[in-house]
Amino acid sequence: MSLYPLKFTPILKDKIWGGSKLKTVLNKDFSPLPNAGESWEISGVEGDISEVCNGNLAGNNLEELIEIYMGDLVGDKVYEKFGMEFPLLIKFIDANDVLSIQVHPDDALSKERHNAFGKTEMWYVIEADKGSELIVGFNQEVDKETYLRKLEDGKLEDILNNEPVKKGSCFFIPAGRVHAIGKGILLAEIQQTSDVTYRIYDWNRTDDKGNSRELHTELAADAIDYRFEKKYETEYESGINKSTELVHCPYFTTNFLDFDKSINMDILELNSFIIYMCMEGDFQIEYDGKEKLNVSKGETVLIPASLDHFVLHPDGKTQVLEVFIK
Template identity: 35%
Template sequence: MTQPYPLLFQPEMKERIWGGRALAQFGLKLPEGSIGEGWMIGDHPNGTTSIVNGPLAGIGLDAVREQHGPEWFGTKGFSERNGRFPLLIKLLDCNDDLSVQVHPTDSYEGLPHGELGKTEMWYILDAKPGATIVYGLQDGIDRADMEAAIAEGRIMDTLRVVPVEAGDAFYIPAGTVHALCSGVVVAEIQQNSDTTYRLYDYDRPGLDGKLRELHIEDSLNVIAYEGAGAQRMKTGGIQPGEWLTIASSPYFIVEKGIVDGPLSLATTPESFVILVVADGDGTIRWNDGVDHLPLRSGQCLLLPAGLGEYALDGTMTVLRSMVP
């Protein structure tokens, strides 16, 4: 039987009308075009990543899930709705504004068969001076206000636009209207879903030259007009070895930590751990220190629940995610 070890994956690159070439800064090989999304760890019909290291190299995350089960992913490491890996990990390059959008909850009747809702969080890896995002509604906006604003072509008047800088974290529960805007590079941890309802797309053509579809009725149905618990925070000031919780939901917990020298950690039988190296470089060691991998900025690893003790070393900012 293959012993658990940290898994690296071949990302699935997605061309987007709003994308660019910034993900190349992480040493990723980009295909031609405007690359907006790198699906770094995925087990979804629209993108399943394959392992590139160790004994399981060449095998997709879906096959690992089927073959190794809870021993590798943990007793909580599966979606109860569709049996798949519960999270999707992305890096996003926003060279232009994304559509104004909203995601449904798991309970929305209009969800495609087998799909989950989409609660997510963003960690800002890089932001140009003056960069902003759309993050929620102005106070007091209800469905009637939103319908009128859409009909009158003034939807932006209903939205809250906030400035961002590297190190900011945003928790985005399903039902929260949002949009990344130009000039940011983002790590995204989300439910394993690819369902997005667009409210507004700046009347621009898509990659095929046609206006992209809007989903007004579905959007109006799923917006949480009274708020869904969205939270933002600055994440500076963490000391080496400390972990700051930057997002907490029923689907994932995300912590930010600073590595400056050796740091001993361990997985638990309940959940896998996902590490995203936000900046810096170093190593991960396991198997009593016998085995190791080099780490660099932008790298995303899946640590099986059965890995047990491991150690990080180097100078790095790391995001650590698990299921609660």
Template identity: 40%
Template sequence: MKPYPLQFQPEMKERVWGGRALERFGLTLPEGHIGEGWMIGDHPNGTTKVVNGELAGLGLDEIRETYGKTFFGSKGFSEKNGRFPLLIKLLDCQDDLSVQVHPNDHYDKLPPGELGKTEMWYVLDAKPGAKIIYGLNPDVTRETMAQAIAENRIMDCLNEVPVQAGDSFYIPAGTVHALCSGVLVAEIQQNSDTTYRIYDYDRPGLDGKPRELHIEDSLNVIAYKGAGATRMTTELSQSGEWLTLAQSPYFVTEKGLVQGDWSLSTSADSFVIHVVCEGSGSIRWADGELAAAAGQCFLIPASLGSYSLHGDMTVLRSYLP
């Protein structure tokens, strides 16, 4: 079978902080407060299925098992669990997320087969005055953090930053963080669903009961001296060039401006994932063409070779280092 760009049916997740904003991308949402669209996923808690071409109806896990390194590349698997190594999401935050932190791959209390979670956010939209929690204030230690949690004044320890569309945030495992209300985000992350909540504003979950907190695990995995988190404002003035937003051991994410036709190519090492942030156009390759619009995500097989992005759009490109 000839390789071709894959598009998937998203897995929608209801969250207490979610809303309906993902509908702006033409996505069909189930009822409820939809906070997460898992756009490309191969995880026990959500596996997306192909909607286009010869492989339509197959899950990403089935493609992995059948086509292996041909599609995903020589680096295209998690060494720990053999699964697709990344999870691609769109997040609609109509309320504040819990203050949280993620472990790295080496934390000894991870569930069997689960990875740590290093991630990055690209802000697609932000209401005036929107902010996020991003790291700790200077000189916060495990002891001062534990005391602040016990005294219900954790916000004294947290660094709040304003956000606007186009901002990018790299969030290595160990970074305390929280998206706040009024932001719409594309998230590139390790293929993990492990989150340790530190604080959740004393609110009930979807079931009316308080959501579980994970204080001891959080205190164990926080990088108090800093995990290497970086942020940037990403203005592009020229098309056909990639701006690096995040470079981690697990993925590289870049931003590019498409104006006209941009010729690209895959390598045998890694698949490529494109997230369309703004505008519209198409993906063209030797055997076909696929329309592309804001909010859509595509997996380009490592074996595809030459292809091009065409149109007028802003895109993210992610691949394995």
């Protein structure tokens, strides 16, 4: 059976800080969850493997597809490196309240402690309420001792860097960088396939039973990159009808594509799958000379590596994130 552009059933996650924008903005109105905080669009995480929801392969999960199609699905070089494990986790996140302050370990530390990959990620802001902020990194030079003292004294916020955000804001979050998504922010998250998170501080919140969420103070202290950066936000200038690179790292490349005309895509030399996350508008993917797949705002689609030529047809002005591995 030949491959084609694949959609997957979103895996929705109820979160204490979640809201309603996944339903109202990104059209995931099928959600039964009262506080849908995350929509895992494409996942190879054990226990949460995405399942195809369109075409002849509907009902097959991502792991089964990789086992059958191997490099034809993900690209030969990707398959050689990652084997049966899909290397990226693709999400939409709706923060109706501030998330916990957290950090993720790098590959070496994560393998040592959890026999897993580390977690480098990026954020692209789809919508942000007026005055919304993210926490990214430190606002001054900090060492481990200073950090632990501030944490113990309840003054951690004194040394954290707050970033005001708006639609289109982009941040790269390498493993080791302290971060938190603020209240009123809807964003796309692209990350390594890993669910290893060290929670540093959770604003003294409790669940409906009065229990606080677990903190990982000691684990986090050894995972944090304490370096201070003068600039944390990714600066870019997007142009119409062309891809603009937002992030390029060993784990993924993400482009922003703002287009209102048809675009021919030839990815023979890329040797990787491509993922499109639709931020605004609607478009069609034309492939195999005649077949077409409609993609709407809030939907995500995976283009197999073997589908080396296709055409994107926008329905008016359309904005997407384009994700692959170089």
